[in-house]
Amino acid sequence: MATSIRDVAREAGVSVGTVSNVLNRPGIVAPATVARVTEAIEALGFVRNDAARQLRAGRSRSFGLVVLDTRNPFFMDVAHGAQGRALDDGYTVLMGGSDESSEREQSLLDMFEEHRVAGVLISPVRTELTQLHRLRDAGIPVVLVDRGTSDRSFSSVSVDDVEGGRIAARHLIEEGRRRIAFVGGPEGLEQVDDRLAGARSIVEQHAGASIELFPTEALSVLEGRRIGGLLAQMEADRRPDAVFAANDLLAMGVLQALVMTGSLRVPEDVALIGYDDIDFASAAVVPISSVRQPAVEIGATAVDLLLKEAEAGSTAEREQIVFQPQLVIRSSTAG
Numbered sequence: 001m002a003t004s005i006r007d008v009a010r011e012a013g014v015s016v017g018t019v020s021n022v023l024n025r026p027g028i029v030a031p032a033t034v035a036r037v038t039e040a041i042e043a044l045g046f047v048r049n050d051a052a053r054q055l056r057a058g059r060s061r062s063f064g065l066v067v068l069d070t071r072n073p074f075f076m077d078v079a080h081g082a083q084g085r086a087l088d089d090g091y092t093v094l095m096g097g098s099d100e101s102s103e104r105e106q107s108l109l110d111m112f113e114e115h116r117v118a119g120v121l122i123s124p125v126r127t128e129l130t131q132l133h134r135l136r137d138a139g140i141p142v143v144l145v146d147r148g149t150s151d152r153s154f155s156s157v158s159v160d161d162v163e164g165g166r167i168a169a170r171h172l173i174e175e176g177r178r179r180i181a182f183v184g185g186p187e188g189l190e191q192v193d194d195r196l197a198g199a200r201s202i203v204e205q206h207a208g209a210s211i212e213l214f215p216t217e218a219l220s221v222l223e224g225r226r227i228g229g230l231l232a233q234m235e236a237d238r239r240p241d242a243v244f245a246a247n248d249l250l251a252m253g254v255l256q257a258l259v260m261t262g263s264l265r266v267p268e269d270v271a272l273i274g275y276d277d278i279d280f281a282s283a284a285v286v287p288i289s290s291v292r293q294p295a296v297e298i299g300a301t302a303v304d305l306l307l308k309e310a311e312a313g314s315t316a317e318r319e320q321i322v323f324q325p326q327l328v329i330r331s332s333t334a335g
Contacts, residue, residue, distance in 0.1 A: 003046045011040035062092045063306060064112030066105060066122040067145075068189075069219065070097035072249060073278040074295050075123070078145060081299025082121060089307060091118065098125055100186060100218060106131060113140065119306040121145050121299075127190060129154070141309035141316070145302045146293075147190050148320050155309060155319045157302040161191050164291045164325035165198020168244045168273050169211070171289070173202065175333055177242035177271050178209045183227045183254060184246025185216035192219070192246045195275060199244055212240065219246060224253020231270065232261040241270060242333075248274035248281045251288050255332070259285060272332040287330035294323050 005023075009016045014037060021029050022037040029037075040046075063086055067075035075097075083093045094117065098105035102125050109131055112120055119141040122132065132142045132154065144156035172180055182199055184192040196213065203211045214230070216223035224245060231239060231254070245251035251274030258264045266272050266286045274281055277292035301321055309316040 003044045005046070007044055008037065008040045008046050011044055012037045060116050060118060061090055062094050062115070062117050063303065064108070064115075064117040064120045064122075065093050065095040065145075066108050066112075066120070066124075067095065067097050068100050068123050068125065070095065072219065072247070072276075073280060074247065074276040074293065077278075077295030078123075078299040078302075081296035081301075082303050083299075084296075085300040085303040091303075093121075093303075100125055100189065102126055109135065113138065119143070119310050121302050121306060123147060126188060139313075141306055143302050143305045143309065145298060148322065152318050152320060155305045155316075157298050157305065157321045157323075159293045159298070159323045159325050161194035161325075162198035162201075164275060164293075165195040165200075165244075166202050167198075167325060167327045168195070168275070168291050169199035169202035171327055171329070171333060172242040172244065172271055172273060173206055173209055175242075175267075175271055178206075179238075179240045180209070180211045180242045180244055181214050181227075181231065181240035182211055182244050182246070183214045183216060183224060183250050184219070185223075186218065187215060189219075195244075195246055211244075216246075216250065219249055221249050221253040221256070224250035224255075225257045226253070228254035228257025229261070232258060232263050239270075243270060243272045245272070245274045248276045248278045248288060248290055250274065251290070251332075252280060252284060255284055255286060255288065266332050267334065277326075277328050281328075282330065284332075286332050289330045289333040290328050292326045292328050298323065 005016055005019050009019045019037055022034050026034050065082055079095050086093050096108040105125050121143050123146040136142050142154055144154050146158055148156040148158045182196050200211055203209045214227045243254055251272055258266055264270050273289040275291045277290040281288040281290045305319055
């Protein structure tokens with residue numbers, strides 16, 4: 001049978017309340033008593049049941065993290081930053097992927113609420129945030145990751161994706177490209193929409209330049225490969241001479257398709273730029289230019305905001321932190 005806190009109290013010759021104070025508030029207990037209780041804990045091999053203690057307190061020492069795709073290295077880097085910062089304050093991070101599905105996102109949020117997490121970090125699928133308001137009304141703080149809100153109703157950590165789109169399109173046009181294909185989706189994903197809007201704003205400033213949308217059902221390598229196959233089959237007079245992919249996984253898929261068909265060269269025939277700057281982008285057979293997001297810093301900063309909200313409660317000030325993206329030029333665009 002497991003050793004209980006009462007067994008420790010009996011062994012040390014103190015009350016259960018004193019043992020509890022030694023475990024949770026040792027500063028208010030006399031040093032000699034702390035030493036006696038500590039000796040009893042070690043002698044009996046007592047391990048405190050934090051799960052039960054946290055449930056009695058009404059909250060766990062865990063944060064929930066919902067990302068769009070756990071297969072995307074960008075979100076793994078975000079999770080790495082979040083976990084590192086959370087551990088500094090004695091919290092853990094429980095992560096789930098929505099797979100860009102509103103229904104799956106709802107299920108994850110319901111599960112986190114049932115587990116009484118201390119807060120939720122989320123990269124939401126849609127702009128409608130009713131469920132997140134309900135969580136906060138239930139006393140669970142929420143911070144948005146990789147996107148913001150125009151009404152400042154939630155704290156958020158994001159990157160200026162409109163500027164990121166501008167950076168990518170400007171670079172392609174400066175490289176002499178005029179027919180740009182934007183590869184991205186699904187429709188309604190705010191980050192993708194913003195990147196496309198930024199790219200379009202630059203293209204509109206240059207006579208003779210154009211941008212064509214090639215929608216995808218997911219931000220995946222397989223979808224990028226599908227679009228790359230379509231591009232390889234297009235007639236030369238209407239085929240894009242540049243591709244701006246909404247993330248690096250799509251860019252990698254496009255590159256794979258073009259390399260496998262052997263009909264188009266990167267960057268000689270088609271320049272290619274992605275978004276996120278995951279490690280795989282630099283390791284591709286043709287290293288892929290990308291728009292970098294500071295993923296680890298995004299995760300750590302989001303936890304900072306969540307800790308502030310958890311401490312301040314309903315009086316917490318909503319903060320919107322926006323990082324600026326950076327252009328990383330590699331062989332896929334440098335002709």
